[in-house]
Amino acid sequence: MNIVDIIHSALAQRKTRFAFELLPPLKGDGMEGISAAIDPLMAFDPAYINVTFHREGIKQTVRADGSTEWHVVRRRPGTVGISAAIQKKYGVETVPHLICGGLSKYDIEDALIDMDFLGLHNVLALRGDKSQNERRFMPHPQGHAHATDLVRQIAGMNRGEFVDGEVEECHHSRFSIGVAGYPETHEEAASPEEDIRHLKAKIDAGADYIVTQLFYDNSRFFDFVTRCRAAGIGVPIIPGIKPLSTVRHLELLPRTFGCRIPEELAREVEAHRDDKAAVRQIGTEWAIAQSRELIAAGVPVLHYYPMGKAENIIEIARTVF
Numbered sequence: 077m078n079i080v081d082i083i084h085s086a087l088a089q090r091k092t093r094f095a096f097e098l099l100p101p102l103k104g105d106g107m108e109g110i111s112a113a114i115d116p117l118m119a120f121d122p123a124y125i126n127v128t129f130h131r132e133g134i135k136q137t138v139r140a141d142g143s144t145e146w147h148v149v150r151r152r153p154g155t156v157g158i159s160a161a162i163q164k165k166y167g168v169e170t171v172p173h174l175i176c177g178g179l180s181k182y183d184i185e186d187a188l189i190d191m192d193f194l195g196l197h198n199v200l201a202l203r204g205d206k207s208q209n210e211r212r213f214m215p216h217p218q219g220h221a222h223a224t225d226l227v228r229q230i231a232g233m234n235r236g237e238f239v240d241g242e243v244e245e246c247h248h249s250r251f252s253i254g255v256a257g258y259p260e261t262h263e264e265a266a267s268p269e270e271d272i273r274h275l276k277a278k279i280d281a282g283a284d285y286i287v288t289q290l291f292y293d294n295s296r297f298f299d300f301v302t303r304c305r306a307a308g309i310g311v312p313i314i315p316g317i318k319p320l321s322t323v324r325h326l327e328l329l330p331r332t333f334g335c336r337i338p339e340e341l342a343r344e345v346e347a348h349r350d351d352k353a354a355v356r357q358i359g360t361e362w363a364i365a366q367s368r369e370l371i372a373a374g375v376p377v378l379h380y381y382p383m384g385k386a387e388n389i390i391e392i393a394r395t396v397f
């Protein structure tokens with residue numbers, strides 16, 4: 077079933093569904109770790125499972141003397157393969173992410189053909205972040221600079237258009253396409269209005285639904301939805317939720333994801349900064365309150381980001397679903 081149909085069915089039944097996102101295993105690891113993360117979450121009848129996509133990991137470290145050192149970090153390849161394995165093992169629609177970064181249009185086409193053969197008919201189309209050694213995002217010379225172009229390629233393939241031209245009388249893929257949206261505006265956008273214009277371009281290019289970047293203040297999500305609707309974006313918008321779980325997150329989450337931490341949450345975390353369990357509980361309870369308000373507002377799906385740590389997601393799901 078296409079994700080967009082699952083979303084519309086949840087909207088028709090006025091029942092918010094649970095969904096979550098996972099990272100593929102590190103190179104050299106088997107499926108055990110990912111199965112251990114999924115198994116306990118199956119009790120909450122996930123609408124779908126997303127699997128992230130990671131480009132080559134090159135990391136820059138600055139030595140004490142100020143010079144720099146480059147080294148390759150252990151990668152997480154295998155997004156398409158592990159997505160197919162998850163879908164087969166658990167019988168839950170699985171959505172591989174696909175990015176522009178580091179890939180040519182031909183690489184992308186090959187990945188899409190693999191997905192189609194493997195029965196993966198949903199994809200989250202992203203540009204990807206700049207790599208560690210880039211000042212700004214650099215597209216592959218034969219690739220795409222923006223997610224809009226990736227969406228266009230996928231939608232074109234659904235119509236029988238391939239990189240080298242149209243194939244008449246061909247098997248047509250039927251990908252349902254999701255894209256990313258930013259309630260607090262993407263860091264590279266010149267303005268919130270421009271970011272929404274670019275988001276609209278992704279929908280006009282053929283995307284069916286939006287999954288948002290994580291946020292901690294629901295009013296920012298509600299405002300984002302209002303601005304999208306005013307701009308003529310009519311597709312479903314799925315909120316992304318990640319419970320804060322450490323004191324370090326107060327600084328790390330805004331820096332990495334461009335989200336603001338509400339003062340009330342920051343104050344509570346600071347007041348318990350030496351008690352790891354208390355901080356974790358504060359973050360979990362905040363996410364529970366966020367989830368409850370979003371459910372009351374009628375969102376079709378809540379998309380959780382466990383980022384390798386499922387325990388707090390289990391507690392949230394047990395409480396709200």
Ligand code: FAD
Nearest residue numbers: 128129173202203204205222223256262264265271274289
């Ligand atoms: P785009 O839609 O291309 O937008 C990027 C920036 O360019 C924005 O500022 C936008 O306003 C601007 N822009 C868009 N079109 C144009 C245009 N035509 N001209 C000028 N500017 C333009 N990253 C990964 O590497 N792997 C993942 O699996 C992954 N999963 C994610 C899942 C979700 C739900 C989200 C929210 C993000 C995810 N990311 C992932 C991170 C994402 O790749 C980054 O946030 C990236 O910087 C932007 O991706 P995008 O698809 O939103 O890009």
